[in-house]
Every structure is written in C-alpha cells, then in structure tokens.
Amino acid sequence: MNTPAPERLEGATHMGAVTLLVGDLDGMTRFYRDVITLEVIAAEGDTVTLGRAGAPVVILRHEPALRHAAPGSAGLFHTAILFESQTALAAALYSLARHAPQTFTGSADHLVSQAFYATDPEGNGIELYWDRDRAEWSWTHGQVEMDTLFLDPNTFVREHLTDDAAQGATAGDPASVGHVHLSVGDVETARAFYVDALGFDITASLGSSALFVSAGGYHHHMAMNVWNSRGAGPRMPALGLGRVDLALPSADGLGELGERLRRSGIRTIDDGRTVSFTDPWENALHASVA
Numbered sequence: 001m002n003t004p005a006p007e008r009l010e011g012a013t014h015m016g017a018v019t020l021l022v023g024d025l026d027g028m029t030r031f032y033r034d035v036i037t038l039e040v041i042a043a044e045g046d047t048v049t050l051g052r053a054g055a056p057v058v059i060l061r062h063e064p065a066l067r068h069a070a071p072g073s074a075g076l077f078h079t080a081i082l083f084e085s086q087t088a089l090a091a092a093l094y095s096l097a098r099h100a101p102q103t104f105t106g107s108a109d110h111l112v113s114q115a116f117y118a119t120d121p122e123g124n125g126i127e128l129y130w131d132r133d134r135a136e137w138s139w140t141h142g143q144v145e146m147d148t149l150f151l152d153p154n155t156f157v158r159e160h161l162t163d164d165a166a167q168g169a170t171a172g173d174p175a176s177v178g179h180v181h182l183s184v185g186d187v188e189t190a191r192a193f194y195v196d197a198l199g200f201d202i203t204a205s206l207g208s209s210a211l212f213v214s215a216g217g218y219h220h221h222m223a224m225n226v227w228n229s230r231g232a233g234p235r236m237p238a239l240g241l242g243r244v245d246l247a248l249p250s251a252d253g254l255g256e257l258g259e260r261l262r263r264s265g266i267r268t269i270d271d272g273r274t275v276s277f278t279d280p281w282e283n284a285l286h287a288s289v290a
Helices: 025-035 086-099 153-160 187-197 251-263
Strands: 014-022 039-044 047-052 055-062 075-083 104-109 113-119 125-131 175-183 201-206 210-214 222-225 240-248 274-278 284-289
Touching: 014 025, 014 075, 014 175, 025 039, 025 047, 025 055, 025 086, 047 175, 055 175, 075 086, 075 240, 086 113, 086 125, 086 153, 104 153, 113 153, 125 175, 175 240, 187 201, 187 210, 187 222, 240 251, 251 274, 251 284
Parallel strands: 014 055, 075 125, 175 222, 240 284
Antiparallel strands: 014 240, 039 047, 047 055, 075 175, 104 113, 113 125, 201 210, 210 222, 274 284
16 A cells, blocks of 8 residues: 655755856856855856855856846746855845945845845846744744844944954855745745645745745745736746755655655656756756755
8 A cells, every 4th residue: 555645845855056047157157256255166067056165055057048038927036045144144245235236126124034135147136144043933823924124234234244254254154045936927826836736834925925935844945926927927948047956855755745746747857866847837946855
C-alpha cells in the first residue's frame, strides 16, 4: 500500500539562489558586486554567480537576444536578500547610497524585519533586509503580523554602520535569499499552486491583492501580488526572472514534493536530485536538496 506524500513542505525548507536573465552581464555584475556588496563566487562563460560566504544569492545569465517584458507582465517583483546583522545591512545600504543612490526606491519597518528597496539597472526589484528575532514576531489566528511603517534609511545607517563595516569589513558575512516576491495574474491561482500543490503554508493574505507563504513558520519565503500585473497571463521569454531555487532539507522531502506536484497535474522534470517545474505564469522553479 502506497502512503500518500505529506501535503506540506518540510519545515527547514528555505530559498536558494535567484537566476536573472540579463542583457548587460558586465554592468549587472558590477552592480551586484560593487553596489549590493555581493562577491563573485564563479564566472564561467555567459554566467556569473554572486553571493556571500560561498553561498550563491544571485546568478546572472547573459541573454542578449532577449528584450524587457511588457508592462503589466508576470515575473519578478523583487529578490529579497537577508543579512544576518544590522551592521552588514547598513554597510550594503551605505554602499547603495554612495554608488547608486538613484536606484533606491524606499524603506519600511515590517515589524518582523527592517527593509530597504532598490531597482537594479535592468529593472529587477531588490529588497535588502534584516530579520528581528522570531520571538518578537506576533501571530494572530495563524497569520503573522506585518505592517509597513516609516523607517528612515539615514538614521538606520547612523545607528548601525561602523567604520570597519564602511571599509568593507562585513563583505564576507553571510547573506542569503530570504524570500522571493513575484508578480502574478491573480491570487487565487497563486494560492492553488503555491499552497495546495507546492505545499507552502499561508502566513498572511491581503484579500485578492497579495499572498504570503512559507515553510516552518518563517514570515514568508515567497509572496505573490497583482499590484502591477492583475490579469497577466503566462510569460513570454524576456529579460528578468530566469529561475527561483528552493532548497529542501532531505531527499525524502524532495521526492514528496515531486509526488505532490504530479498528483496535482503539474508537469515536472525529476532526475532524482532535482525537481524542476513552472508555475501558472511560466515562472521557473527548481527544487533540490540543500
């Protein structure tokens, strides 16, 4: 007798790297290295991998034949890079202010985190953030309390940037993709895919405009909104999001994920080590064991 696969992702699931398809590989590499303060981990042919402490965060793949997507398309809303300390985050924010202040788009205290926003030279959204301790998060009826409160970036830098950090002392400190936020055509379809089929848990919902999901009680590993893309259909090949990686803690969990997706009628490519698939808007996802 076959035992049905568990319906949820394993609690230790987290995000892997985000792959971006780019038109100017050299320019985008300089931006993520010199402005966002990531390190080049590998560079081979048309692909550059950047990250921190040896862990990939952003993978840039040169696709010069592609063009930007039309306004209102589904795709990437932002890649959220999580820094382990406020000092390292302040150093990245200081670098942004020094080298590319025109790319800064805003900041917010979300109760669970402190976040700063920017847009890279090819229009991809970026969030740079630090999490408060989980003991400080509040949950009501199974949903985490988040808000968008004023956060002054200049005050944050003054309070947390040290002289050593300003000189690059935190450049090797760990950082990772904390969450990925997508633009989608509608929230109900996103819920059916990311919650019912993929196995994330809902952590916050803004009616028909946005959905936040996670594994293991994190505030959110992924989010989907229609703020710029309501009604969008499947994506056509374009610059921007290439792939979102998911890191699962065990081979059993990866196998269970593949089984859940196939049971939901979602086409997968499964080689026993990775499971690749696309969401209803042709956003590519790739799951593997961390």
